[in-house]
Amino acid sequence: MKRIKIAYIGGGSKQWARVFMNDLALAEELSGEIGLYDIDIEAAKRNQKIGERINQCANTISRFDYVVYDKIDEALKNADFVVMSILPGTFEEMRSDVHLPEKYGIYQSVGDTAGPGGVLRAMRTVPIYQEFAEKVKQICPDAWVINFTNPMSICVKALYDTFPEIKAFGCCHEVFHTQDFLCCVLSEELGIEKPNRKEIYTDVSGINHFTWITKAQYGDIDILKLLPSFMEKHYEEGFYEHGDKDQYKRDTFAYGNRVKMNMYKTFGALGAAGDRHLVEFMNHKWYLSSPETIDKWKFALTTVDFRVKQMKERIEESIALAEGIKPVEVKKSDEEAVELMKAILGFETRVSNVNMPNRGQMPDMPYGAIVETNAVFSNNQVCPVTAAPLPTAAKNLVLRGLYNIEDCFEGIKNRDFGQIFTSFVNQPLCASLSKEEAAELFKEMVLHTRKYLDEYYDVEKELEKL
Numbered sequence: 001m002k003r004i005k006i007a008y009i010g011g012g013s014k015q016w017a018r019v020f021m022n023d024l025a026l027a028e029e030l031s032g033e034i035g036l037y038d039i040d041i042e043a044a045k046r047n048q049k050i051g052e053r054i055n056q057c058a059n060t061i062s063r064f065d066y067v068v069y070d071k072i073d074e075a076l077k078n079a080d081f082v083v084m085s086i087l088p089g090t091f092e093e094m095r096s097d098v099h100l101p102e103k104y105g106i107y108q109s110v111g112d113t114a115g116p117g118g119v120l121r122a123m124r125t126v127p128i129y130q131e132f133a134e135k136v137k138q139i140c141p142d143a144w145v146i147n148f149t150n151p152m153s154i155c156v157k158a159l160y161d162t163f164p165e166i167k168a169f170g171c172c173h174e175v176f177h178t179q180d181f182l183c184c185v186l187s188e189e190l191g192i193e194k195p196n197r198k199e200i201y202t203d204v205s206g207i208n209h210f211t212w213i214t215k216a217q218y219g220d221i222d223i224l225k226l227l228p229s230f231m232e233k234h235y236e237e238g239f240y241e242h243g244d245k246d247q248y249k250r251d252t253f254a255y256g257n258r259v260k261m262n263m264y265k266t267f268g269a270l271g272a273a274g275d276r277h278l279v280e281f282m283n284h285k286w287y288l289s290s291p292e293t294i295d296k297w298k299f300a301l302t303t304v305d306f307r308v309k310q311m312k313e314r315i316e317e318s319i320a321l322a323e324g325i326k327p328v329e330v331k332k333s334d335e336e337a338v339e340l341m342k343a344i345l346g347f348e349t350r351v352s353n354v355n356m357p358n359r360g361q362m363p364d365m366p367y368g369a370i371v372e373t374n375a376v377f378s379n380n381q382v383c384p385v386t387a388a389p390l391p392t393a394a395k396n397l398v399l400r401g402l403y404n405i406e407d408c409f410e411g412i413k414n415r416d417f418g419q420i421f422t423s424f425v426n427q428p429l430c431a432s433l434s435k436e437e438a439a440e441l442f443k444e445m446v447l448h449t450r451k452y453l454d455e456y457y458d459v460e461k462e463l464e465k466l
Contacts, residue, residue: 001062002345003032007079007140009072009132010086011036012043014314016148018321020083021051023338025060025330029347030338033065037075043315044068049322057330076139081341084132084155085148088125089452091311095304096448097121104441106429107288109276109301112150113209114401115429118280119408120445122151123420126158126412127456133162144344146171146337147355152208153370153402156355157409160370169382170355171337172372174273175204175211181241181257182216182223188233189226192218202272204353205362205373205387206398207405209277211353212269214388224270231261238298248300256298259287268391275299281401284429343377350377351385361386364395369402400428417446417462439466 006024011017017036024030034051038044051066069075076082097117098108111117129149136145136159145168149155156170179197186192186200195218203215216223230239238245238256247254259275271278276299279287287297294301320326336352343350354375358365361373361384374385390398404423411419424430425438433441443463446453453459 001031002029002347004030004080004341004345005033005035005078006064006081006083007035007037007075007143009037009075009082009084010149011047011068011075012038012040013047013085014043014311014318016085017047018050018318019333019335020337021047021054021064022330023333023335024064025054025057025062026332027338027342028061029342029345030062031064032080033067035067035069035075035079037069037072041068041070043318046318046322050318050328053321053324053328054330057328059330072135073139076135076143079140079143082136082140082143082145083148083337084129084145086125086128088121088128088149089449091304091308093124093449093452094121094307096445098304100445100448101429101441104433104437105289106284106433107291107294107301108429109279109288109294109299110209111280111302113152113277114280114404115427116424116441116445118151119420119424119427120449122154122408123412123446123457124449124452125149125151126154126409129155129158130162130413133159133166136166137163141165143167144341145169146340148337150209151405152355153372153405154409154412156357156370157405160357160368161409161413167382168356169375170208170370170372171335171340172208172353172355173335174209174277175202175213175353176334176336177241177274178202178213178260178270178272181239181260182213182218184239184241185223185226185230186218186221189230190221201351203374203388204272205371205390206272207370207402208355208372209273210281210398210401211272211372212390212394212398213272214269214390216270227261227264227270231265235261235265245298248298252300252302252306254300258298262297267394267397269394276302280429281397282428283431285432288429340377344380344382346379348378351375352377354382354384356382356384359384364389365399365402366406369406371402400426415457415462416465417442417457418465421466442466 036044048066055063098111147170152170183195255275260271358371373387408423
């Protein structure tokens with residue numbers, strides 16, 4: 001059994017940390033230490049207790065020592081892997097990210113990656129990630145860094161820009177759900193009983209939350225050729241791979257895949273993220289122009305009120321699990337981070353979609369920009385796989401999103417609000433704003449999140465530039 005140290009930055013996480021800890025408990029080849037670091041140290045201590053209870057479960061195979069650190073340097077010391085999963089700011093900042101633009105008719109279904117909300121969240125997050133990268137460079141330069149924080153692309157960009165030799169990649173599960181959708185296509189069109197998404201090979205390319213599938217193979221079956229027949233039956237009513245077609249009315253994370261199918265009809269490639277994310281990279285008049293339009297396309301807006309309520313419930317659950325009021329159940333998730341770690345350690349070879357700098361895996365995209373494609377994980381290497389070219393129209397959409405990320409990052413790096421604003425005003429969701437309206441909205445959003453900006457930006461001086 002291989003002993004490793006994992007430093008978990010954001011180790012008080014109320015969701016991802018528990019998923020990760022459960023998956024590690026079932027990884028028979030691994031053991032060692034998980035170092036939990038969080039600015040909310042009480043949350044990290046709760047996860048420590050939950051980890052100790054996981055160790056006591058009858059079906060636990062691999063037991064880890066859970067150690068809480070109050071200093072990031074100690075957490076990173078001797079780390080083999082660094083996991084990053086943080087919430088930049090609080091839900092009050094996210095409330096302005098998501099809901100302030102609504103007074104201009106701009107609705108955001110998520111608000112953490114693209115659109116005005118994505119830009120403001122990036123302004124809070126990138127300076128923190130620059131500090132994280134410096135710490136990794138100083139303390140554990142050979143560690144592999146796995147990022148889960150959104151906005152994913154710009155977080156990974158900050159890591160590599162600050163420490164070019166860093167060994168980092170970003171993990172996102174959105175593509176997995178689209179693979180499940182394709183399994184449903186196989187079952188319905190060909191009667192194949194319960195195919196597993198891991199048996200499907202998908203050629204994935206794009207940027208995070210705006211990825212596209214240009215090829216999907218199940219053995220010698222081309223699944224994309226089955227889509228027209230499938231869509232003829234389900235396009236109008238919608239189809240959800242993890243429930244019924246109207247589940248989006250009860251579950252804010254559900255959707256009817258109507259956007260995905262519409263984009264396939266329009267652009268000739270299948271959107272590989274959930275509909276809630278895909279729509280935020282498109283002109284807001286297409287899918288997000290009004291609550292009625294949103295309902296027509298069968299997805300939901302994830303409100304910050306919902307997120308606050310969900311967080312309260314997760315904290316209550318964490319306390320119950322930590323104190324033994326609620327039993328701990330160890331079961332494998334559909335996430336792949338632990339499998340990717342095992343592959344890096346040489347236990348297996350695995351192919352999965354990840355976010356890394358473009359080194360030629362997407363030849364039509366700028367070199368060095370963060371793109372999402374498949375990569376091969378094996379023996380201390382992560383080698384991106386060259387992706388098939390996107391259809392021209394889809395490529396142009398991805399390029400716009402990618403250049404917005406690049407422009408936003410350079411503005412944040414230079415602490416230049418004028419440069420950041422060029423990315424803000426060029427977001428497709430802001431397409432109907434006049435420049436004056438965009439500047440007014442940007443200023444208002446900046447002031448609402450100023451508490452998390454003053455440390456890094458000369459806010460008053462920079463706002464005067466606009």
